[in-house]
Amino acid sequence: MSNQIPASQPFVPVITGGDLGAYSLAREFHEAFGVKSAVVPTAENLVVGGSKITQLFPAGPMFDSARVVRHLDDVANMLQQEGPRPLILSAGYDHLVRIMIEHDAELREMGYVFPNLTVEQLDQASLKENFYALCEKHGIHYPRTAIYECAQGEKPVAEFVTELAAPDWQYPLILKAGDGGEWANTRFDGRRKVHYLETPDELADILYKANDAGYQGTLIIQQFIPGPDSNLRILTHFRDRHGNNALSGLAEVIVEDHASGLEGNSRALLAATDPTLEAQGAELMEALDWHGFGMFDVKIHQHTGEPYFLEMNPRLGRHHYYLTIAGANPAPYLVREFVEAAEHPAATTTAGPAASMTIPMKLAYQYASDEQAAQLDAANDAKLIGWPLRYAKDRNIKRDLYQRLRLTKAAREIDHVPGTMNS
Structure with missing residues (x-):
């Protein structure tokens, strides 16, 4: 049985999804504020479950919007039995972002707080043909x-x-x-x-x-933009209610998943900086008049060195813990924005050395470029290598055994011919 969230907790993060991104965000809220999170996965699992920092509210399949909204209403009622409190709603998948936006008024009436966005904005960002038209308008390369x-x-x-x-x-x-x-x-x-x-x-x-x-x-x-996984970049921005870009966080991918159904999930990341890329991402966020977190997938062309924007995720990415390792935990941005209505500190840009991993270090070195291997060494020396699923304050023997089992499967999940997506 998951831990109960205390009635005295002043706000509750409600995180839909049951993967690495959901647990990372729950951990980040706990690291920053000592609070527990309500996590809404399709079913109980040992990524988000078996934890001292989460209470699970399994929803079953989450594709039917009416069913999802009814379940979130039930969750809100359970979390507010002793009185109203802010429920910070974070969607773990694009289709859940859409449900959140399409049912904005209903969810806010239940006590949820989240970014102010319209369906039109979401369509411009997440439907790829619209996103590429936006890139074209702003002179940003895309495939x-x-x-x-x-x-x-x-x-x-x-x-x-x-x-x-x-x-x-x-x-x-x-x-x-x-x-x-x-x-x-x-x-x-x-x-x-x-x-x-x-x-x-x-x-x-x-x-x-x-x-x-x-x-x-x-x-x-x-x-296909030529180049190995190490040419991939993840770029995260947070744009506040005033239209200010409060956070820019870039990461270099060392290697990503190549198993069927997992393609594109980054397994090892290095915090990085690139003023040109960061400026392009901020320009797109402004053009969309975006509110909250947005994440861009980018790839550097192996032969020309030009960056190509592949897509935008209208939310925090699955493997976003690199932000926290690099000093920019996303949880305080959400609390300041949606609970306290407070101003954010001066605009932050993350930088290395820092790394976030969900694979053994020897595999990260196996796929890293020479420059990335040197950055891994520097991050290790600085004790800035993070493992989002290994939280010292959330130890549990079943979770620990499960994570060890997952690590044994990592080599198969990332195996591929470098420079292709083929396993």
Whole structure:
């Protein structure tokens, strides 16, 4: 049984999701304020469960918006039995951000506090075709992109695939869904979060399967930006209610997951700085008039050195603990913004040496570039290597054993041919 959140606690973080990002944020709230968090996963697990700092409220599948809102109403009632208190709502997945925004008034009436955003803003940020149009408008590089409209069915698959030919297009290509939430709820054999396609036949196969499975959104097909995982960047910003960019935090990826369904989940990160990238991210946040956290995936072209913005996540990223290791715990930003209505300190930009890991160090060194290996050494010397799932104040034998088991699987989950997405 998860620990009960005390009635005397002045506010409660309510975190939807049950993965690394959810536990990291609960840990960050506990580190900063000593509070426990209400975590709403689909089911109990030992990532967020078996913990002294979380109380779990499992919701089952969280794709039906009415069902999610009803469950959050139940959670709010349980947490406010002895009187109202602020419930800081954080969404762990894009489709949950959408539910939060679409049901803004209902959720606020329940006692939840969260960023002020509209569906239009969310569509501009998270629907990739809109995001790339925004990048185009602001002169920010993004991959060569083609969009296949599954719902409209105006163009036969064979015709579409033929159009993506040399000299304008060169394989390999990347395919991902324009609407990540709907894609996560689409089922067919071989479906992945991100597809790495080496031939036209592979592209056609996925398009046919997506259509047959009833996916109604767009599919984004992109030129693969050459380079290993170490060319990937994660850029986090926090923009406050006054429109000020209060936080910029960049990280270099050492290696990410390559197992099916986990693609794109960073496993080892180094805090970094890049004024050009940080300025571009802040420009996009301002153009969207964004409120709260936003996270950008970026890749540096191996041959030209140019940064390409791949997508924006309308929330904190899954592996965001690098911010805390680098001195910018995100929890106080949320409390100042949504509970205290206080001003933030002067704009903060994080920097290294600092690292955050969910794999053994020897694997991080195996995939790190020479420069990254030196940064790992520096972070280790400075005692600034963090393990978000290893919290000294939240020890539990079952959790500890589970984390050790996860580490034994890490080599298989990140195994791939460097410079590709193939395992």
